[in-house]
Amino acid sequence: MKKLFALVLTFLVLVLFGSGNVTYAKQGKIKVAFLYIGPHNDGGWSQAHDEGRIYLQKHLPYVITSYSESVPEGAPCEKVVRDYIHKGYKVIFGTSFGFMNCLYNVAKDYPNVIFEHCSGYKTRKNMGTYFGRMYQVDYLAGLVAGMTTKSNYIGFVAPFPIPEVVREIDSFTIGAREVNPKVTVHVIWTNSWFNPVKERSAAETFIANGADIIVSGCDSPASIEAAKKAGIHAIAYDRDIHNMFPKTVLTSRAWNWGVYYVKVLKEVHNGTWKSERYWGGLDTGIVKLGKFGDTVPEKVKAYVLKKEKEIKEGKFKIFEGPIYNQHGKLMVKKGQELPDKDKLSLQWFVKGVVGSIPR
Amino acid sequence: MLYFEKRQSVPQRFKVVIPIISLLIGLIIGAIAVAIVGINPLDVYGGILSNAFGSWYAFSETLVAATPLILITAGLIVVFKMNIWNIGAYGQYIMGAIFSSYFALFASNGLSKPIMLSVMVTASMVGGAIWALIPTLLKIFWEVNEVITTLLLNYIALYILKFLMYGPWKNPTSYGFPLSKTFPQNAILPILFNGTRLTIGIIFALIAVLIIWFLIKKSKFGYEIRVIGDNPLAARYAGISVNRDIIIGMAISGALAGLAGMTEVSGIVHYLQVKIGADYGYTAIIVAWIAYLDPLVTILASTLFGGLASGGYSLQITMRVSYGIVGLIESITLFSLVGAQIFLNYKLRWKNGSS
Known part of the structure; x- marks a missing residue:
């Protein structure tokens, strides 16, 4: 018994001292x-x-x-x-x-x-x-989808019914219907950020119902793969994955956090950092539209890039009235813009969305 | 050829030697795996140890993780000794958290802290016990296998929790995110030592262990459950009310799992959400086995596990190893610890000649 105890103790000591060579940051x-x-x-x-x-x-x-x-x-x-x-x-x-x-x-x-x-x-x-402000990119992606869909049926694979996602679906739909009022955007909730099985089956449901564009709002590429398999198009989320799906993906709604991280650390370094609620748009580079797919026509690209420029310069606002909800009720009056605080707690779908927000 | 022979009696020292040897074997296999991906295994193990036990703060975090494990395991031991397999601690934990949160969220006005916390403790134990009694009654009256029913009730509990979080209990100011309101001050378990997250939950856990120890070792009930575990038929002939003991055992087991859920939401998280660490309910099953179904050894085994879990997260920071590697070492170690238990009851023999 004593021998065994000594053995274990030796082992522990060895291990504890053996671990002293972990390297830490350099000074300053x-x-x-x-x-x-x-x-x-x-x-x-x-x-x-x-x-x-x-x-x-x-x-x-x-x-x-x-x-x-x-x-x-x-x-x-x-x-x-x-x-x-x-x-x-x-x-x-x-x-x-x-x-x-x-x-x-x-x-x-x-x-x-x-x-x-x-x-x-x-x-x-x-x-x-x-x-x-990913919704700005969603709007641009909506333009691409609205101008390229033939069946006018678009499926949106959505994670949670939280304002962030509702905002994405709404602005995407505003974009799609601006260029093609016949479009309807259909929503299925997966209730998960990352669930390849549910995302794939949601996409397959849309495809079976005649969708020719699948929009992924979730974090796995499963719904994009389903679109590729069915020979239709898709719009990606999170990162620009044009290289992986050059024919399937029309464009990506991509995050670009690096520019913000550099901004924060510069401020920390200079001693000017202050707590704030940062919500940067296309003009800051924190969100961006990915590369266009190989099949996207030049005139679509030109129109989308023109709109992107207008948003960056503040000349065009996506949530500017008149905006109607799903049931045809006027929610934002002409000439007014939905204020940020309402965008942040958005819980209604715009006209053209088919689906509901569970309560 | 090699074959296993059942031991007539288990020498006491084997209970100490076998787990230590199997732990070492597990660590060696883990070390080989780590070395293959090009990391020095001594660094990894040293990292886990110092991150779990190397300072008072690290040790306090280990105990934070050990608290729910001790509570759940103490309860599981009671039913496991009767060969009743409660796989439902996960769901009982969630129901305990839900029942106690109800009072924290909707009935906390004007109550003093001791009264409020007593209400929550009671509610959590009732909630966990109810969830454990459903499969127990199904077993007793219709002989439905409790392994399946307790397991399936885990999912039902999880979906009840999800329903509450996405629906009626959602905090209206959480921008649509599935969280409850933060608990009021009188519904939060007091911290034992400043600068740590260790609450009086750990004292609940130690008291529970003492009570279970007394029940099993010193009471008539403890004697009965051992007889039931050895031979339920004989127990029945001896005039033991087997069904009554199973009901009592499952109620205790569910109540303690429910209490564990309460200590976590009231002591650590301070609000209700979908992720409240209910996985402890599965880990506790393994802990119970490694502890030989002995309530006192549970404290040691739970602390070891708490250390592995909490040290593992820190290892990512110090060593830059992926979380997968930490999980791999944990699983290999567990496997060899549980697997080696066959040598407790059997010995390996070599037989010459044909068979």
Whole structure:
């Protein structure tokens, strides 16, 4: 028994001392940590953030970045964040809505650490939020779809009935119907950000009902693959995946977080960072329209790029009235624009959407 | 040829030696896997150890993860000893969280903290027990296999939780996201040590273990459940009310899983959401086995597991290994720990000649 105890003890000591060679950051650099909800190479949401992290690492020599992937939203998140802080990390990016309360709780205990939370709504003096006006890109994608559909039936594979997604469906539909009033956009909820099986079967349902364009609002490429198999078109989300599906994908609605991460770290470096609710549009580069598919006609490209320029210059506003809801009720009067606070809590579909928002 | 021979009696020292050896074997296999992807295994194991036990803060986080495990495992032991397989701790945990959250969200006005928390503790135990009694009654009256029913009720509990989170219990100011309102102050378990997240939930867990230990080792009920586990028919002939004992056992098991759900939402998360760590309900099944269904060993085994889980997340930070590697080591270690238990009751023999 004693011998065994000694053996185990020796093992533990060996292990503890053997681990002393972990390398830490060099002096004078700002340590930045990223939390991902999925694997860093998930091909979607988390990978888009990781590409932003790599962009940041390349562009600012004075930062050192690290990340934790597949971080659960519940109890373990706080431990991960506190671990980073104990190891000297000064800026924490939480890249999923579910990290909100975790960051909010930890931020209270560490006023000298800067917290940036993606897509949430709780802020502190040392905790800001950031997001992009993806709805502007959705509108442009809607134009492409409206001008290229032949069956006038478009299927939108949607994750959760939250305002962010409702906004995407609405602005996409506004775009599609601006150029083609016959279009209807049909919605199926998967109730998951990442569920290839449900996304594929939603796409197949649309295809069986005559859809010739599938829009993915989820994080896996499953619905795009279903479209490819059926020989129809699709519009991608999260990242520009034109290279993977040059014929199927008409265009992608892509995140480009790197520009924002560089902006934040420059401000931190200069001591000018302030907590804010950042919601950047096409003009900032945080969201962008991906490459056009091989089959998209030149005149469509030209029209979409013209509209993109107008949005960037502030000449064109997507949620400007008159806008009617699904049931034909006037929701935004002519000459008025839906204010940001209403965009952020949007819970109704515009005219032309077929589907409902569960309550 | 090689064959297994049943041991007449299990030497006491084997109960210590076999798990240690199998742990080491598991770690060695894990080390080979880690080395193949080009990482020094000593760094990885050292990382897990120091991230789980290396400082007071790390250790407190290990105990945070161990708290629900101890509670659930203590309850599972009672039914496992009767050879009743409650796979439903996952759902019982969720029901405990839902029942206690109801009071935190809708009936907390004006109650003092001790009263409020007592109400929530009671509600969670009632909720978990109800969820465990449904399959128990099905088993007793219609002989429906409890493995299947307890497992399926897990999904039903999860969908009830999802329904509440997307529907009636959703916080109106959460911009449509599926979260409840934050619990009021009087519905939050007090912290034991400042600077940690360790709540008095761990004390609930230790008290539960003591009660279960007393029940199993010192009470008539404990004697009866051992007889039922060895031979239910003999138990019946001996005049033991087998059905009554199964009902009591499942109620205890469900109640403790429900309490674990309460300590998590009230002590750690502070609101209700879809992800509240109900997976502890599955992990606890393995912990119960590794602890030889002994309530006191449960504390040790749960702490070990809590450490593996909490150290594993930190390992990503210090070592830059992917989360998959951590999960791989955990699974290999578990497999060898549980698998090696065959050597407790059987010995390997070599027989010469033909057979």
